[in-house]
Amino acid sequence: MRAEKSSFWHIGVIGGSGLAAGIDLEDAQEILVSSPFGEPSGPVVTGRLGGVRFTFMARHGAGHRIPPGAVNYRANIDVLKRCGVTDLVSLSAVGSLREGLAPGQFVAVDQFIDRTTSRENSFFGPGLVAHVSLADPVCGRLSGMLAAAARRAGGDVHQDGCYVAIEGPQFSTRAESRMYQSWGADVIGMTAMPEVRLAREAELPYALLGMVTDYDCWREEEAGVEVTDVLAVLHANARTARATVAALAAGLPSVREPSPIDMALEHAFITASDARDPAMIARLDAVACRIYGERD
Numbered sequence: 342m343r344a345e346k347s348s349f350w351h352i353g354v355i356g357g358s359g360l361a362a363g364i365d366l367e368d369a370q371e372i373l374v375s376s377p378f379g380e381p382s383g384p385v386v387t388g389r390l391g392g393v394r395f396t397f398m399a400r401h402g403a404g405h406r407i408p409p410g411a412v413n414y415r416a417n418i419d420v421l422k423r424c425g426v427t428d429l430v431s432l433s434a435v436g437s438l439r440e441g442l443a444p445g446q447f448v449a450v451d452q453f454i455d456r457t458t459s460r461e462n463s464f465f466g467p468g469l470v471a472h473v474s475l476a477d478p479v480c481g482r483l484s485g486m487l488a489a490a491a492r493r494a495g496g497d498v499h500q501d502g503c504y505v506a507i508e509g510p511q512f513s514t515r516a517e518s519r520m521y522q523s524w525g526a527d528v529i530g531m532t533a534m535p536e537v538r539l540a541r542e543a544e545l546p547y548a549l550l551g552m553v554t555d556y557d558c559w560r561e562e563e564a565g566v567e568v569t570d571v572l573a574v575l576h577a578n579a580r581t582a583r584a585t586v587a588a589l590a591a592g593l594p595s596v597r598e599p600s601p602i603d604m605a606l607e608h609a610f611i612t613a614s615d616a617r618d619p620a621m622i623a624r625l626d627a628v629a630c631r632i633y634g635e636r637d
């Protein structure tokens with residue numbers, strides 16, 4: 342395992358609802374990678390796109406078997422890091438909390454409000470305490486390139502969206518939906534948290550492109566969200582989502598300059614070196630490979 346990231350891009354893509362079929366990769370290989378954090382959502386598919394390595398994982402597993410609250414986000418991020426991913430892109434279905442964000446459009450998300458209640462949200466804990474900064478949870482460089490790629494692929498893309506992550510699996514009540522609007526959230530979903538937190542702990546720059554599928558339930562005159570409507574919009578936009586990934590590959594600079602997020606753990610540990618739990622350290626061989634991984 343590499344201790345430092347190389348100057349080559351290796352883009353991880355986590356495909357959400359409607360994207361379990363994956364992305365089109367050359368020389369694609371399916372690999373089941375195990376993780377000390379338990380079962381990931383499934384195997385990854387790794388291959389190349391325009392000379393760039395991509396590794397894809399279906400967030401809800403093949404056939405969408407795993408609900409948002411049961412996704413093993415830690416194992417998924419650990420596995421992607423273990424594969425050598427340098428940067429991580431999430432393609433997610435989101436509901437809109439704004440009139441101006443219509444179904445079929447895309448939103449580059451840059452902020453989050455976490456309303457999830459029962460998920461493992463850190464790789465660290467008793468025996469090894471770490472606090473990373475999450476003030477700017479998304480990588481501006483990656484998010485900018487992803488949004489530009491989505492536009493080149495024909496998508497209508499809004500910038501600077503705030504995503505409220507709910508526990509689900511039920512959709513919100515109308516009162517909740519209006520409350521989230523009043524908090525300044527623009528879109529709503531069930532999966533970005535704790536994925537964003539864990540990507541940062543794993544020193545992986547992260548960007549999320551939301552595909553707006555519905556208006557949630559804040560519009561009095563409209564019925565609540567139905568999965569069939571969500572899926573209809575997703576299927577109509579799946580081609581653009583795939584074309585976005587291809588456009589991202591085509592638009593990446595040939596050399597990956599380092600990101601400050603590559604060093605997110607640098608000042609995060611607070612547990613004294615001699616008080617750190619060796620068992621905790623052992624399972625961080627991928628997540629914190631820069632610090633605790635085997636060196637070549």
Ligand SMILES: CSC[C@H]1O[C@H](OP(=O)(O)O)[C@H](O)[C@@H]1O
Binds near residue numbers: 435509571
């Ligand atoms: C099928 S609608 C609800 C479902 O869709 C979103 O998932 P993902 O972010 O993986 O695309 C949403 O967060 C819910 O999990």
Ligand SMILES: Nc1ncnc2[nH]cnc12
Binds near residue numbers: 531557571
């Ligand atoms: N309205 C909504 N609420 C939560 N998650 C969603 N995913 C897509 N639409 C959603």
